[in-house]
Amino acid sequence: MSAAASLVADSPTGEPSFYERRGIASWLLTTDHKRIGILYLASMMTFFLVGMTFGVFMRLEQLSMGPTIMKPTTYNALFTLHGVFMIFLFVIPGLSAVFGNFFLPIMIGARDVAFPRLNLLSWYLFMSGAAVALSSLFTGNGPPDTGWSFYVPYSVRTGTNVTMAVFGVFLIGFSSIITGLNFITTIHRLRTKGMNWMRMPLFPWALYATAWVQVLATPILGITLLLVILERVFHLGIFDPSIGGDPILYQHLFWTYSHPAVYIMILPAMGAISEIIPTFAHRTIFGYKAIVLSSMGIAAIGSLVWAHHMFTSGMSEFAIIVFSLLTFLVAIPSAIKVFNWVATLYKGSVELRPPMLFALAFVFLFSIGGLTGLFQGALAINVHIHDTYFIVGHFHYVMFGGTGFAFFAALHYWYPKMFGRMYNERAAIVAFVPIFVGFNLLYFTFLILGLQGMPRRYYDHLPRFHTGHIWATIGSWIMVAGLLLMVINLVRGLFRKTSIPANPWGGVTLEWTVPSPPPTENFAVLPVISEPAYTFNPVAKEPA
Amino acid sequence: MGAPAEAAEHAGEHRDYAGAKLGMWIFVFTELILFGGLFVAYGMYRSMHAHDFHKASGELNVTLGVVNTLILLTSSLTMVLSIVAIRLGRKLQSMLFLACTMLLGAAFLVNKFFEWKAKIHHGIYPGSEHLMARPPGERLFFGLYFGMTGLHGLHVTIGVVVMSVMLVFLARDRIRHNDFIKLENTGLYWHLVDIIWIFLLPLFYLAA
Numbered sequence: 071m072s073a074a075a076s077l078v079a080d081s082p083t084g085e086p087s088f089y090e091r092r093g094i095a096s097w098l099l100t101t102d103h104k105r106i107g108i109l110y111l112a113s114m115m116t117f118f119l120v121g122m123t124f125g126v127f128m129r130l131e132q133l134s135m136g137p138t139i140m141k142p143t144t145y146n147a148l149f150t151l152h153g154v155f156m157i158f159l160f161v162i163p164g165l166s167a168v169f170g171n172f173f174l175p176i177m178i179g180a181r182d183v184a185f186p187r188l189n190l191l192s193w194y195l196f197m198s199g200a201a202v203a204l205s206s207l208f209t210g211n212g213p214p215d216t217g218w219s220f221y222v223p224y225s226v227r228t229g230t231n232v233t234m235a236v237f238g239v240f241l242i243g244f245s246s247i248i249t250g251l252n253f254i255t256t257i258h259r260l261r262t263k264g265m266n267w268m269r270m271p272l273f274p275w276a277l278y279a280t281a282w283v284q285v286l287a288t289p290i291l292g293i294t295l296l297l298v299i300l301e302r303v304f305h306l307g308i309f310d311p312s313i314g315g316d317p318i319l320y321q322h323l324f325w326t327y328s329h330p331a332v333y334i335m336i337l338p339a340m341g342a343i344s345e346i347i348p349t350f351a352h353r354t355i356f357g358y359k360a361i362v363l364s365s366m367g368i369a370a371i372g373s374l375v376w377a378h379h380m381f382t383s384g385m386s387e388f389a390i391i392v393f394s395l396l397t398f399l400v401a402i403p404s405a406i407k408v409f410n411w412v413a414t415l416y417k418g419s420v421e422l423r424p425p426m427l428f429a430l431a432f433v434f435l436f437s438i439g440g441l442t443g444l445f446q447g448a449l450a451i452n453v454h455i456h457d458t459y460f461i462v463g464h465f466h467y468v469m470f471g472g473t474g475f476a477f478f479a480a481l482h483y484w485y486p487k488m489f490g491r492m493y494n495e496r497a498a499i500v501a502f503v504p505i506f507v508g509f510n511l512l513y514f515t516f517l518i519l520g521l522q523g524m525p526r527r528y529y530d531h532l533p534r535f536h537t538g539h540i541w542a543t544i545g546s547w548i549m550v551a552g553l554l555l556m557v558i559n560l561v562r563g564l565f566r567k568t569s570i571p572a573n574p575w576g577g578v579t580l581e582w583t584v585p586s587p588p589p590t591e592n593f594a595v596l597p598v599i600s601e602p603a604y605t606f607n608p609v610a611k612e613p614a
Numbered sequence: 615m616g617a618p619a620e621a622a623e624h625a626g627e628h629r630d631y632a633g634a635k636l637g638m639w640i641f642v643f644t645e646l647i648l649f650g651g652l653f654v655a656y657g658m659y660r661s662m663h664a665h666d667f668h669k670a671s672g673e674l675n676v677t678l679g680v681v682n683t684l685i686l687l688t689s690s691l692t693m694v695l696s697i698v699a700i701r702l703g704r705k706l707q708s709m710l711f712l713a714c715t716m717l718l719g720a721a722f723l724v725n726k727f728f729e730w731k732a733k734i735h736h737g738i739y740p741g742s743e744h745l746m747a748r749p750p751g752e753r754l755f756f757g758l759y760f761g762m763t764g765l766h767g768l769h770v771t772i773g774v775v776v777m778s779v780m781l782v783f784l785a786r787d788r789i790r791h792n793d794f795i796k797l798e799n800t801g802l803y804w805h806l807v808d809i810i811w812i813f814l815l816p817l818f819y820l821a822a
Contacts, residue, residue, distance in 0.1 A: 184637065185634075251640045258636060286643070293652060297655075304739075304740045306758075306760065307740060313741075313757070314754045319655060
C-alpha cells in the first residue's frame, strides 16, 4: 500500500482524492467502495502471481519425460492449488470484486454501494478464505491433491488436507454471495436520476447479470462443500458409495454451481470489453439492447447446462441429449456479443492503445475458447476428448484468454482513473506481444495435444506427446516473461509523477466525468442522466 | 467494524429501507437454495430407497417433532408481535416479545439436543457400527436427518444470537419506532428458519 499512499491528494479540482486519509487502519476499516476495490486488486494480483508460479512449475516438470524436478504427489498438489488459486481467488471474483467495486457506484452515479459495511465484510471473508486455503498447504497431511473440483469419493478418502481447502473455498463463496447481493441492491436502489435501466452502461449490466448468478448458484456450492466436510469428519454418507451415497450426486451439485461460475467469470469480462471497445473505436456500441439481453440470457441459460461436464459419468442418455442441446443454446448469446463488438469497430476510428489491444485479443481468444467449447458440447466428440488436454486448452482460452485478458484490459483501461497515474504505454504494448504469442503457443498446443490423446492431470507423458510438451513449455516462458513485464510496468507507473486528466481516453461513461483519482464522495453533485449510454459526439471534433 | 463506519452512517448517509429489505430477501433466497441442495439429495434418495426411508422414519419421535413445530410457530408469532410493538413505540413490550422469541428458540434447541442424545445413545449416528449394519437407505435417512436438522439447528442458534444483539439495540434505542429495519430483517430470517422446519417435519417425522 505504500505506493498507493504516495498518490495522496493531487486531483486537479482540489477536492481531496479518496487516497487522502492515511494509515493502515484507514484501509483496513474502510467502507469506501473504491478502497475496497484497491484492496481486492492488491490481494488478487498476489494470488495470480502465486497461481502462475504453480503453473510454471507444472510446465517445467512436463518439459522432459520421467520425474525431474518434483514427485508425482507434488504435481497433484500443484494442479489442485493452481486451480483453487486461479479459479476461486482470481478469475471468479476478479473483475466484479475489483472493477465492480470501484466502478459500479460511479458508473450508475452513486456515492457508494448499498451496503458499504457488508462490502468490507465481504473482503474479510475473501481474505480469510484465502488464508484458510493457503494454510492447507502447511498443515495436516500435506496439501490437497484432488484437483480443484474436489470430486468424491477420492476427496472424502484422501488423507491430504482437503477439509481446510474446502472450508476456505466455502468462505470465499460466502464472500461472493454478499458481493452479489450488494450489487443487485445497489443497482436497483442507487441509480442516479435519469439513469433508467436502458441508459445504464454495459459493465453495470454485466455485473447485474453476474450478481444474480452469484446469488443463486453459490449457495449450492456452499452446501456441497459443507457436505464434503461433514462427510470427511462425520461420515454422513450422502456422497460416499461405501455408506450408500451416490458420487454422481456430488458431480451434479458441484457443477450446478461451477458451471454457472464460468459465467460469473466471463460476464463481467464481457461487460468490461463492452466499455473499452466503444471508447477506442470512438463510436457508440453496436446493439446495446442485444448485449444487455444476451447478458441476461447467458445468466439464465448458463444456469441450466451444468451436466455437460458429466457426459461420461453414466447419466441417462436422455439427460445427456438435453444438456447437449442447452449447451449449444448458450453459445448463441455469447456469439451475439462477439458480433456486436466486431460491428462496433466497423467505421469506427480505432485507436490501438494498450487497453484496446488486450480487448481485441480477448475477442479473438474468447472466440477460440467458445468454439472449442462447442466441440465438447457435441456428444460424439465429447467422449473422445473428455479429460484430455483439449479441455485444459479450451478452458484456459476461456478463463485466461477470456477473463484474464479482459482483467488486464480493464486494468490498463481504468488504471489512470484508479490511481491518477499512468503506466508507460509503449512498455505495455511491448509486454502485450509476448503475452499474446506465448499464450497461443502454450494453449493452442494443449488443444492439439488433447486431440492426440494426452490425458489431463498426468504427471508424465509418452514419447509421442513430447514435442508438443516442449512447445507448450516454451510458450509458458514467453507468456510469463510478458506477464512479469506487464506487472513491473504497472507497478512502476504508480511512482511516475504525472497528472492525469479526468478523461484520458475520451470515454463517455460517468467515471470519466470525475477527477482521477476520484474524490471520496465520487460526485460533488450527483449527475442527472438525459441520454443513452455511449452517446459519442463526433460533431465536436469535426464541425460541419 | 468500529467507529469510523458508524460515524459515516450517522453523518447523514441515505437510509434506504426498501434497499435493506431487498438485500435481506435476496439473502433469504440464498438460504433457501443452500437448504435446497439438501432437499434435492433427500428427494433423490427417498425415491431410490422409499421403503428404507419409511421404516427409518418410524423411529423418530413424532411427539417431540410436533412439540418443536408448535414452539417454532409460536416463536414466529412473538417475533411479529415484537415488530408490531416497536412500530407502535412500545419499547418494553417489543423487548419482552423478542425475549420470548429467544426463549422459544432456545427451547427448540434443548428439545433437539435431547432428541439427538437419545438417538446417539441408541447407536444411531453417522458412521456408527449399529447404523452401518442396516440397509443403505436407512443409513442415508439418518445421514440426512443429522445433516439437515443439524444445519437447521445451526441456523436457529445464529438466529438466537442475532436476536440477543437486537435486544441490546432495542435497549439502547438503536432500534426505534421509526427505524426498525434491523428488527424486521431479523424477523424475516426467523420466519425462514421457521418455514424450513415446516418442511423438515413431514419429510422426516411424518414420512412413516
